[in-house]
Amino acid sequence: MAEKLADGLYEHMETVIMTSATLAVANDFSYIKSRLGLNLDNRERVTEFIAPSPFDYNRQEAVIIPAFLPSPKAEDFIEKTNRVSPENLPVR
Numbered sequence: 001m002a003e004k005l006a007d008g009l010y011e012h013m014e015t016v017i018m019t020s021a022t023l024a025v026a027n028d029f030s031y032i033k034s035r036l037g038l039n040l041d042n043r044e045r046v047t048e049f050i051a052p053s054p055f056d057y058n059r060q061e062a063v064i065i066p067a068f069l070p071s072p073k074a075e076d077f078i079e080k081t082n083r084v085s086p087e088n089l090p091v092r
Helices: 002-008 030-035 077-082
Strands: none
Touching: none
C-alpha cells in the first residue's frame, strides 16, 4: 500500500493533508509514515504537527469492561452489546 500511495498519489499532488487523532504513536509519526509511504519521498516534503489535546483524560475517560457479555464469537454478542450503555453499568 505504501508504494501505491507514494507512486499513485503523492507523486502527482502538490499538497496532501492528513489529520486524525491517532496518526502519532508516543508523539512519533514514524509508523504511519512508513505504512502510508510518506517515508519513500526523499524531497523532505512532509511536515508534522501534534496539537495539544483539549481533553482532561483523568476526568473524562473511562475503561468499561463488562464481564457479563458473552464471547465475541457468540451469535448473540452484537445484540447484547448494543444494549449496553455507560449509564446502566455498575461502577467499581
